[in-house]
Amino acid sequence: MKILVAEDDQLMMKMLEFRLRKDGHDVIITHDGREAVAKLDEFQPDLVITDIMMPYLSGLEVVSAVKKKYPAGTPVIILSGMGQENVVLEAFQLGADDYMTKPFSPNELSVRVRRFDVSAVK
Amino acid sequence: MSWQTFILHLFTYGILLYSIILLACYLLIGTFSIMETRSYLHKNSFTDYRVLASSTEAPSMSILAPAYNEGPTIIENVRSLLSLHYHNLEVIIINDGSKDDSLARLIEAYSLYKADFFVNQRLKTKPIRGVYRSSNPVYRKLIVVDKENGGKADALNVGVNIARSDYFVCIDVDCVLEQDALLKLAKPFLESTTQRVIAAGGVVRIANSCEIEGGRLVKVNLPKQLLPRIQTLEYIRAFLLSRMAWTKLNGLLLISGAFGAFDREIVINCGGYNPKTVGEDMELVVRMRRYMEELGEPYKVAFIPDPLCWTEAPSTYRILGRQRNRWTRGTIETLRSHKKMFFNPSYGILGMLSYPYWFFFEFLAPIIEFFGVIGLIYYCFEYAVNWQAVSIMIGVVCLGILYSIFAILMEVLTYHQYKQKKDILNLVLAAILEPFVFHPFVVWSAVVGNFDLMRKNNSWGEMTRQGFTANKKA
Amino acid sequence: MKGRSLIHLLSISWQIQNIAVAAVVILMICLLTFMLAYMLSQSLQEKKKQKWRMISDMLINKAIFFEERDEIEDQILASVLEAAKKLTGNKQFRKFITGELISAKKNISGTSSDSLKQFYLQLGLEQYALKNLESRQWYVKAQAIQELTIMDTDEFIDQLQAFTDDKNEYVRMEAQAAMVQFKGFEGLDFLDVITYPLSNWQQIKLLQLLSARPPSNIGIDKWFNSENPTVVIFALKLARNYHRFELHDAIASCLDHEDPDVRLEAIRCLNEIYTDETSDHLIGHFLREGLRNQVAMAKVMQTVGTKRDELFLFDLLTYDSDELKLHAARALVNASEDGWTSLERLSNRSEDAIARILMHIKAEKAA
Known part of the structure; x- marks a missing residue:
């Protein structure tokens, strides 16, 4: 599966990239919201994983951009340090498909990602 | 002894005394700054600011950004403000009667509509034309106020009225902030238990020649032009040494108007910004401190040394001169309207130390220097070269350079923004050049400021900015 | 007479001046040399860190993706750990590897997080932290407590308990956080005894730590009577966050507290926890309050x-x-x-x- 990851923290990025690659996914790295949205067309990802607090565009803006571009497909998982109820609600209202808070369990992420893998289900 | 020799001696000893006091000040400021900086860095080393970012209990904050004819850059500047890391935030842009299309651009870019908004007029201001909010929920944090032109202080007062938060942060709209700037600025307010923190100042750094993209700092560079480069040094000295030392003493008088946080309740209680002065940032802090002293409540003005705010410095003598002229007038106006505190023990440190320091070293020093040098030159031509006075002068200049080098060392030891060895060398060169090419001009501008104030010339000294787009990476 | 002594004085001061100028210049050179030496040592350090980073990356990767038992993999891990352990004698390396493990641990939970703790213990880093608890420098102490807390080493809980009312603000803050991290709501029992105020910052931090725990029905109301007003405020925040409706009357009685900040918190608390009588309580106390x-x-x-x-x-x-x-x-x-x-x-x-x-x-x- 082609996964686009938007995360500004270097260490988090490295960890996500490593784990997702090990799980057999194609990982495209972007370091802020603007870069993520810009690369959507080029890479046509099957899944987007995004942080919320990022430079230029926040993760919530990434969600609404993805949903605008692909009204039917491309699920978005939010992986953020912010766990406030209203943020989570807002994320889902904007169309996010899943929400995980940091600290996160890599094993759990792996399972949640697999849920969106259409080819695996088939 | 003839009167000439008497004058000569008076003169020589005068300069000697001045330089000794200056040396003492440098020593004290250096020591206090080291103490305060060490303690701040230690505290910071185990502080996790994410706690604040992800908490519902964090106090609410408002950013107040007055904008006047900022059309070309306003969209991206607002965008970068909206992406700051802080949960409980509202961003209030105050369009101070701009003559350009700032408002129209904002309405278009952020899908704004005019909202019925009841403004609690606790501070008197010029009339508001309208309050705008976004119909896009992603920009829920944004409020744009359109008002009649009334100057920066008046615009900020409107912002204070509209804000609903506990604390507000005032910034220049063209400043570039680090993402975690607000988290760091909020902390002093939450930390203190014995004193009420009434305001917290932040460091302003020079952004000339830095790479800026979309309202965000991408790469720090030392300014390529000499004038901004010397100002870089000047700002390092002022923020890393002087303000840190004053914070240690709890005697800080000035929070830069470009970046500072304030307790909204206290600002309202003491009447908000004063639109009648050109130095509204300093005047407010002094008035807030005075208010707290008169109330007899323990308080503190905090200061954060991290480089969080980057701004463009004047790069021509003409604009620099206007800026310094304005600063001088602001200082004098502030000192004048609070002269009651001068050596007044009932105002504690504020009256006995901070105020006198500003009076002698910020207000009087340029005047003394100016007439000192003129006097010396006159004497040398008219009678004979007074080698003693000249050598004291050389000593003072060397001392100044030493102090600058110490400031550079502090920068290297703490934040080390300029990574290349070449940059540090250039800063040291700037330190050596400063007393000859920059300082005399600053002194001259200050003296002119004094005259202008006497002539009641209250022009705004508007700063023409080059705009960040000019510095964009090609 | 007077003139001559003045001239004499001047000639002395003339010499002093020359010495002073020379001293200033020498000092300048000293500072510059020191700066240069510091920058050189920094860049050397940076190069070393690049090497060290391979070790830390390897450990972190192992933690986030634990493969099936495989002897070769195990051997590689063992040899990396051994090599790293040899380096822990170096203070800079210790600082580096601890820092990396801490930042990874902050972002990660579950079994991966447990592995990070195991690596931390296998490298013997906790011994250094324990030694630092005895340091006379407050920041060394506080940092050690924080390190042990983030690394979840609850075996040292008793050593940390003693610091919850330490005279240094930062030491006690970290120790209090440690208690909550290890024991959850039970860990709050330091509130019974603390004599120093809890800063707002600390309250935010403690609530944040608690939010990761399932709610518990511990007795909050005893803290409403604390001598320490900040403890009362914190207890009110707990009641509000965890919707403890049964405490309504106790909260309402805090409207009579002598500290206006406590009363303010009580008012805010009543916004979440209210009955039909709440408005009567508020109206009854209204005239006694200040504008805020x-x-x-x-x-x-x-x-x-x-x-x-x-x-x-x-x-x-x-x-x-x-x-x-x-x-x-x-x-x-x-x-x-x-x-x-x-x-x-x-x-x-x-x-x-x-x-x-x-x-x-x-x-x-x-x-």
Whole structure:
């Protein structure tokens, strides 16, 4: 599966990239919201994983951009340090498909990602 | 002894005394700054600011950004403000009667509509034309106020009225902030238990020649032009040494108007910004401190040394001169309207130390220097070269350079923004050049400021900015 | 006579001056040399870190993706750990590897997080932290406590307990956080004894740590009677966050507390935890409060106000403060169906402020 990851923290990025690659996914790295949205067309990802607090565009803006571009497909998982109820609600209202808070369990992420893998289900 | 020799001696000893006091000040400021900086860095080393970012209990904050004819850059500047890391935030842009299309651009870019908004007029201001909010929920944090032109202080007062938060942060709209700037600025307010923190100042750094993209700092560079480069040094000295030392003493008088946080309740209680002065940032802090002293409540003005705010410095003598002229007038106006505190023990440190320091070293020093040098030159031509006075002068200049080098060392030891060895060398060169090419001009501008104030010339000294787009990476 | 002594003095000062200028120049050179040496050592350090990073990356990767038992993999891991352990004698390396493990641990939970703890212990880093607990420098101590806390080494809990009322603010803050991290709500028992105030920052941090735990029904109300006002405030926040409705009366009695900050927190707390009688409590205490707390009360009236309170709310509309008026008007609209019409009738008669307030409320409702 082609996964686009938007995360500004270097260490988090490295960890996500490593784990997702090990799980057999194609990982495209972007370091802020603007870069993520810009690369959507080029890479046509099957899944987007995004942080919320990022430079230029926040993760919530990434969600609404993805949903605008692909009204039917491309699920978005939010992986953020912010766990406030209203943020989570807002994320889902904007169309996010899943929400995980940091600290996160890599094993759990792996399972949640697999849920969106259409080819695996088939 | 003839009167000439008497004058000569008076003169020589005068300069000697001045330089000794200056040396003492440098020593004290250096020591206090080291103490305060060490303690701040230690505290910071185990502080996790994410706690604040992800908490519902964090106090609410408002950013107040007055904008006047900022059309070309306003969209991206607002965008970068909206992406700051802080949960409980509202961003209030105050369009101070701009003559350009700032408002129209904002309405278009952020899908704004005019909202019925009841403004609690606790501070008197010029009339508001309208309050705008976004119909896009992603920009829920944004409020744009359109008002009649009334100057920066008046615009900020409107912002204070509209804000609903506990604390507000005032910034220049063209400043570039680090993402975690607000988290760091909020902390002093939450930390203190014995004193009420009434305001917290932040460091302003020079952004000339830095790479800026979309309202965000991408790469720090030392300014390529000499004038901004010397100002870089000047700002390092002022923020890393002087303000840190004053914070240690709890005697800080000035929070830069470009970046500072304030307790909204206290600002309202003491009447908000004063639109009648050109130095509204300093005047407010002094008035807030005075208010707290008169109330007899323990308080503190905090200061954060991290480089969080980057701004463009004047790069021509003409604009620099206007800026310094304005600063001088602001200082004098502030000192004048609070002269009651001068050596007044009932105002504690504020009256006995901070105020006198500003009076002698910020207000009087340029005047003394100016007439000192003129006097010396006159004497040398008219009678004979007074080698003693000249050598004291050389000593003072060397001392100044030493102090600058110490400031550079502090920068290297703490934040080390300029990574290349070449940059540090250039800063040291700037330190050596400063007393000859920059300082005399600053002194001259200050003296002119004094005259202008006497002539009641209250022009705004508007700063023409080059705009960040000019510095964009090609 | 006088002139001669002055000249004498001057010639002495002349020499002193020369010495002084020379001293300044020498000092300048010293500072510059020191700066240069520091920068060189920094860049050397940076190069070393690049090498060290391979070790830390390897460990972190192992933690986040634990493969099936494989002897070769195990051997590689063992040899990396051994090599790393040899380096721990170097203070800089220790600082580096601890830092990396901590930042990874902060972001990760579950079994991966447990592995990180195992690596930390296998490298023997906890021994250094324990030694640092005895340091005389507060920041060394506080940092050691924080390190042990983040690394979840609950075996040292007793050593940390003693620091919860330490005279240094940062040491006790970290120790308190440690207790909550290890024991959850039970860990809050330091609130019984602490004599120093809890800063707002610390309260935010503790609540944050608690939010990761399942709610517990520990007795909060004993802290309402604490001598330490910040403990009372914290207890009120706990009651509010965890919706402890049974504590309503105890919270309402905090409206009589002598500290206005405690009363403010109690008022805010009543916004979440209220009964039919809450508004009576608020109204009963209203006149005794300063403006700040009055505004907070009026705000709460939007939630707890009923038709019975109309008289009081209409009275608030006659106060000077526009903020009070705004909240009172909102409360009136919420309290009863005819609140709106009676307000409109009033706005026809009274000054312009009420009319503008009504417009504002209308816009709010529409948004």
